Amino acid sequence: MTAYSELMAFQHDTEALNLIAERLGWDQETVMPRGATAQRAEEIGALETVLHARRTDPRIADWLARAEAPDEVSARMLDLIGRSYNRHARIPARLAAELARLTSLSQGIWAEARAADNVAHFLPTLAEVLALKREEAQALADDGDLYDALLDDYEPGASARSMGAMFDRMRPRLVALRDAVLGAERQPAALDGVFPENTQLRIARICATAFGYDWNRGRLDQAVHPFSSGGVSDSRITTRVVETDPFNCIYSTIHEVGHSCYEQGIDPDYAFTPVGHGVSMGVHESQSRIYENQLGRSAPFTGWLYQRMTEAFGDLGLPDAAAFHATVNRVTPGFIRTESDEVQYNLHIMLRFDLERALIAGKLEVNDLEEAWNTRFLSDFGVAVPRPSQGVLQDVHWAVGLFGYFPTYTLGNVYAGCLNQAMRAAVPGIDESLAKGDASPATDWLRENLQRHGGLYKPAKMIEMACGFQPTEAPLLDYLEAKFKGIYGL
Amino acid sequence: MTAYSELMAFQHDTEALNLIAERLGWDQETVMPRGATAQRAEEIGALETVLHARRTDPRIADWLARAEAPDEVSARMLDLIGRSYNRHARIPARLAAELARLTSLSQGIWAEARAADNVAHFLPTLAEVLALKREEAQALADDGDLYDALLDDYEPGASARSMGAMFDRMRPRLVALRDAVLGAERQPAALDGVFPENTQLRIARICATAFGYDWNRGRLDQAVHPFSSGGVSDSRITTRVVETDPFNCIYSTIHEVGHSCYEQGIDPDYAFTPVGHGVSMGVHESQSRIYENQLGRSAPFTGWLYQRMTEAFGDLGLPDAAAFHATVNRVTPGFIRTESDEVQYNLHIMLRFDLERALIAGKLEVNDLEEAWNTRFLSDFGVAVPRPSQGVLQDVHWAVGLFGYFPTYTLGNVYAGCLNQAMRAAVPGIDESLAKGDASPATDWLRENLQRHGGLYKPAKMIEMACGFQPTEAPLLDYLEAKFKGIYGL
Numbered sequence: 001m002t003a004y005s006e007l008m009a010f011q012h013d014t015e016a017l018n019l020i021a022e023r024l025g026w027d028q029e030t031v032m033p034r035g036a037t038a039q040r041a042e043e044i045g046a047l048e049t050v051l052h053a054r055r056t057d058p059r060i061a062d063w064l065a066r067a068e069a070p071d072e073v074s075a076r077m078l079d080l081i082g083r084s085y086n087r088h089a090r091i092p093a094r095l096a097a098e099l100a101r102l103t104s105l106s107q108g109i110w111a112e113a114r115a116a117d118n119v120a121h122f123l124p125t126l127a128e129v130l131a132l133k134r135e136e137a138q139a140l141a142d143d144g145d146l147y148d149a150l151l152d153d154y155e156p157g158a159s160a161r162s163m164g165a166m167f168d169r170m171r172p173r174l175v176a177l178r179d180a181v182l183g184a185e186r187q188p189a190a191l192d193g194v195f196p197e198n199t200q201l202r203i204a205r206i207c208a209t210a211f212g213y214d215w216n217r218g219r220l221d222q223a224v225h226p227f228s229s230g231g232v233s234d235s236r237i238t239t240r241v242v243e244t245d246p247f248n249c250i251y252s253t254i255h256e257v258g259h260s261c262y263e264q265g266i267d268p269d270y271a272f273t274p275v276g277h278g279v280s281m282g283v284h285e286s287q288s289r290i291y292e293n294q295l296g297r298s299a300p301f302t303g304w305l306y307q308r309m310t311e312a313f314g315d316l317g318l319p320d321a322a323a324f325h326a327t328v329n330r331v332t333p334g335f336i337r338t339e340s341d342e343v344q345y346n347l348h349i350m351l352r353f354d355l356e357r358a359l360i361a362g363k364l365e366v367n368d369l370e371e372a373w374n375t376r377f378l379s380d381f382g383v384a385v386p387r388p389s390q391g392v393l394q395d396v397h398w399a400v401g402l403f404g405y406f407p408t409y410t411l412g413n414v415y416a417g418c419l420n421q422a423m424r425a426a427v428p429g430i431d432e433s434l435a436k437g438d439a440s441p442a443t444d445w446l447r448e449n450l451q452r453h454g455g456l457y458k459p460a461k462m463i464e465m466a467c468g469f470q471p472t473e474a475p476l477l478d479y480l481e482a483k484f485k486g487i488y489g490l
Numbered sequence: 491m492t493a494y495s496e497l498m499a500f501q502h503d504t505e506a507l508n509l510i511a512e513r514l515g516w517d518q519e520t521v522m523p524r525g526a527t528a529q530r531a532e533e534i535g536a537l538e539t540v541l542h543a544r545r546t547d548p549r550i551a552d553w554l555a556r557a558e559a560p561d562e563v564s565a566r567m568l569d570l571i572g573r574s575y576n577r578h579a580r581i582p583a584r585l586a587a588e589l590a591r592l593t594s595l596s597q598g599i600w601a602e603a604r605a606a607d608n609v610a611h612f613l614p615t616l617a618e619v620l621a622l623k624r625e626e627a628q629a630l631a632d633d634g635d636l637y638d639a640l641l642d643d644y645e646p647g648a649s650a651r652s653m654g655a656m657f658d659r660m661r662p663r664l665v666a667l668r669d670a671v672l673g674a675e676r677q678p679a680a681l682d683g684v685f686p687e688n689t690q691l692r693i694a695r696i697c698a699t700a701f702g703y704d705w706n707r708g709r710l711d712q713a714v715h716p717f718s719s720g721g722v723s724d725s726r727i728t729t730r731v732v733e734t735d736p737f738n739c740i741y742s743t744i745h746e747v748g749h750s751c752y753e754q755g756i757d758p759d760y761a762f763t764p765v766g767h768g769v770s771m772g773v774h775e776s777q778s779r780i781y782e783n784q785l786g787r788s789a790p791f792t793g794w795l796y797q798r799m800t801e802a803f804g805d806l807g808l809p810d811a812a813a814f815h816a817t818v819n820r821v822t823p824g825f826i827r828t829e830s831d832e833v834q835y836n837l838h839i840m841l842r843f844d845l846e847r848a849l850i851a852g853k854l855e856v857n858d859l860e861e862a863w864n865t866r867f868l869s870d871f872g873v874a875v876p877r878p879s880q881g882v883l884q885d886v887h888w889a890v891g892l893f894g895y896f897p898t899y900t901l902g903n904v905y906a907g908c909l910n911q912a913m914r915a916a917v918p919g920i921d922e923s924l925a926k927g928d929a930s931p932a933t934d935w936l937r938e939n940l941q942r943h944g945g946l947y948k949p950a951k952m953i954e955m956a957c958g959f960q961p962t963e964a965p966l967l968d969y970l971e972a973k974f975k976g977i978y979g980l
Binding site for chain 1: 503506522524526528530533540708722762
């Protein structure tokens with residue numbers, strides 16, 4: 001065996017063990033008995049210890065030094081393995097295991113705190129997680145920016161400075177648009193009524209099918225915080241059901257379908273290799289967002305959905321499909337990021353981005369976090385947070401150590417804006433098909449131009465290749481202004 | 491750290507990884523998407539490679555040589571680790587990985603073959619599994635009996651010779667009893683009707699609760715072949731639903747509850763140690779069987795169940811609780827082991843025992859297996875197997891390499907007979923409580939005298955300690971004769 005094939009055989013099993021870790025995470029958030037939390041933390045800790053030992057196995061450095069890549073794909077694999085090795089070799093095994101154990105436990109504590117609206121119950125755990133993540137960042141940062149060191153794990157090549165600059169460019173146009181639509185005379189109606197769980201889930205399944213989700217290689221379950229999980233042949237999605245708000249269930253589902261279709265769309269030859277999964281969180285989010293928003297919240301698709309929901313639930317109390325489209329896209333003051341409309345969503349991200357940068361920099365203490373959140377929220381959104389489950393406790397991310405993850409959501413929106421512009425220019429008939437509940441002209445283009453490549457190209461390069469231009473925030477903002485000015489008659 | 495504590499820390503993670511492997515098995519048989527079979531085989535293979543490397547890690551021999559056990563519990567832990575090390579060190583890593591990958595795949599192939607009643611679809615895979623298991627047995631047997639080498643993994647201390655001798659003693663009394671009840675004038679009525687799935691599952695849950703199953707540390711799902719899985723804080727059960735036969739669902743559930751209550755009942759201090767799980771398959775089966783049969787199919791408990799089922803399903807077409815008890819315990823010619831009555835069950839085991847001994851000894855080819863099964867079945871049971879799903883394809887065991895496992899079922903029945911005799915002598919009021927749907931006087935005794943000890947004592951010794959006498963088949967046969975002669979008026 002050559003050094004290259006030895007390394008790839010070793011990597012194969014590491015990738016398989018990674019998939020197992022993802023599957024355990026899915027289990028924990030969907031079906032695991034409540035009393036198993038502590039035991040699962042031990043299990044995850046043991047697996048993470050194995051994974052850390054593999055990711056930092058000294059043989060990797062030796063294989064990398066001797067390996068010759070036979071082609072471009074192989075060269076990229078070596079790059080990615082080297083990148084992972086260099087990151088993980090800097091993190092002590094003890095720290096990796098502590099982080100894995102703690103963040104497995106902390107998720108349950110966060111869920112309890114959120115359910116009880118009790119920030120104090122969560123803060124000691126958050127302080128521990130933060131301390132470990134700061135330690136990790138220090139191990140990675142080479143005296144550079146601590147936050148960048150964490151961000152780089154989710155979005156290779158991104159930096160807090162460039163993200164912050166982009167946010168600064170986006171904010172004025174988003175705020176102006178938000179203020180305009182909130183002040184508009186024409187205001188969409190809210191959906192009124194109670195929508196039974198089983199029917200919501202049935203429509204969610206129909207929508208997942210419409211967007212090309214392969215049920216033979218996935219399944220849909222419920223979770224407190226919807227997520228997708230797993231690889232090529234086993235990529236599962238979750239959603240949540242709020243009986244008074246069927247759009248929560250439906251659009252959470254379509255969002256996660258976007259993530260899972262990316263995984264399901266990757267060239268199966270890449271399975272169990274470093275290019276066998278989505279290349280970055282930002283590119284991943286571009287897929288979930290374009291499915292959810294540019295396609296799923298478009299007038300043609302909501303026209304089709306209006307018919308399906310009327311059949312399932314009876315009269316929705318809305319005059320026509322145009323009114324339904326406005327209701328789906330209704331912009332209102334609200335507290336929850338995941339329930340936010342497209343206009344305000346990125347403002348939620350900017351709030352988190354600034355707070356978590358301050359936490360990681362040591363400029364904000366966890367004991368002051370709730371007050372900082374509430375003050376900032378009032379300033380950014382003009383409304384006071386009524387309780388922590390609608391504020392600082394709403395997201396699982398910090399509980400499980402995902403500092404530096406939030407900005408990739410906005411990056412995903414930006415990438416989705418770019419991809420939508422390029423796709424619309426390239427593919428005729430997308431709207432006609434969406435109006436029939438068939439997203440395949442769009443999803444085929446995305447699969448062909450992006451999804452099938454998996455991790456083959458660097459994130460920004462991948463978007464540029466798919467779009468034919470360098471990604472910027474302009475297409476997203478243009479799209480948002482055109483769409484919402486239309487809906488609100490501005 | 492001492493050698494002992496280093497070894498225990500190492501073992502902790504091995505036990506945790508073992509629990510992960512069990513959880514993946516559960517996932518595969520309950521919720522996994524169909525298209526994930528090949529991927530899961532790769533995942534299991536990678537995990538099994540890690541586990542094999544740990545079980546055979548040369549440091550274990552060193553630690554064992556230097557470790558001093560501070561007490562009796564620790565001494566037993568060292569014994570068990572040494573036993574596992576000695577077994578696994580003989581199995582080449584390649585063979586362990588091949589077996590894990592193949593038996594993960596073969597389960598799906600078996601399920602397809604069973605669904606299609608197509609033996610030929612399964613035979614090539616079975617031949618591969620058998621070849622690998624024979625190779626494993628040869629690696630373990632030291633020129634001794636190949637079958638014993640496999641049996642010893644499930645029931646340490648047992649041998650084919652002693653099992654065979656016990657079967658020879660049991661067979662005449664079982665056959666005589668079977669012939670007597672089948673020829674009796676008084677014959678219980680069959681249950682007639684269609685019993686909706688959801689209601690069956692609701693009653694199954696009520697029964698699981700009645701037997702003390704801790705839902706906070708477990709859950710119930712459906713599977714083709716019911717099983718229990720997992721450890722102290724996460725021990726899950728499965729059942730199956732046949733709409734015309736609610737006893738299938740109910741008694742599969744109570745059976746698996748027996749297994750899981752054993753795990754849930756183990757001293758939590760033993761978690762992640764070699765004594766933190768049931769000591770053998772035979773002792774495990776004694777718990778599932780005593781819950782299912784001596785308690786669950788007793789007149790007092792079926793009297794309570796009769797009320798619950800009448801409330802749930804309406805009139806069952808039976809005159810009274812005594813008739814219901816007879817129906818629950820009805821003995822009829824039948825093909826399926828897991829649906830068999832207590833009288834004939836062990837005859838099913840004897841058939842499998844002889845066939846699998848012949849397969850492992852190389853005296854029977856897989857191509858001749860179906861004919862051998864059918865010939866033997868006709869001879870033992872007097873009826874011709876109509877199709878392979880009711881014959882040679884009915885059990886998953888051989889597909890997943892569990893040769894030597896079947897006799898532990900009968901050993902479990904024998905142990906259950908012993909435990910029942912001792913428990914009845916020691917605890918007053920068991921029947922009075924069972925009649926109220928409360929098994930706790932019995933399950934408390936089992937927990938106190940057996941379950942809490944986990945793997946602390948060797949199997950036969952454990953039963954002897956709990957019962958106060960050396961286990962024999964006599965109590966089981968006495969119990970069966972008394973019970974069935976009563977029901978059949980003989």
